[in-house]
Amino acid sequence: MPAMHKQPVLRAEVRVGVSPQQARDWFLSLADHPERYQFESHAGFTFTEGQFGEPGARFQTTERFLGVAATLKFELTSVSEDRFSFRLRRPLRAVWGYFELEPAGAGETRLTLAIGSHRRLTRIFLRHPLVRRAVQQQINGEVAHIKQSMESLA
Numbered sequence: 001m002p003a004m005h006k007q008p009v010l011r012a013e014v015r016v017g018v019s020p021q022q023a024r025d026w027f028l029s030l031a032d033h034p035e036r037y038q039f040e041s042h043a044g045f046t047f048t049e050g051q052f053g054e055p056g057a058r059f060q061t062t063e064r065f066l067g068v069a070a071t072l073k074f075e076l077t078s079v080s081e082d083r084f085s086f087r088l089r090r091p092l093r094a095v096w097g098y099f100e101l102e103p104a105g106a107g108e109t110r111l112t113l114a115i116g117s118h119r120r121l122t123r124i125f126l127r128h129p130l131v132r133r134a135v136q137q138q139i140n141g142e143v144a145h146i147k148q149s150m151e152s153l154a
Helices: 020-029 120-127 129-153
Strands: 010-016 042-049 058-065 068-079 083-090 095-103 109-117
Antiparallel strands (some): 058 068, 083 095
16 A cells, blocks of 8 residues: 655645634634635535534535636544644545644744645646646635634634
8 A cells, every 4th residue: 555645735824813722713613603714716615514623524615716616525534623634525535634723922823724635646736837826826815814814803
């Protein structure tokens, strides 16, 4: 069996002016306030099974990549104090990712969104310049939006 590749292909990172616990609470509040994750290129999400914060919970969203809408289906694979891990179920099952929350000084958190794959061909696909640009632009927008939303509630 080939080695699992856990190094992300793409990542976006931002410092947020809230504590790691406030950041974690923001993510957990998405169960009751999914609209907090809605912005220009992201239509928010809908839970189809389980709730946010529960491993195995499934949700879907419509996102715009370079102006093209795509419906994505996800599953939370694990949840810890500092990480929410997920996998894409459709359209590319081999894509995984995580949100990581790390202390970054007094009352600050380093929020990272990372995307990768355990399959070589999917990693190559994610590195293709057009795909890389589209996905990187999307995840940069996501962490910027999350930062703004977290700080507005603090």
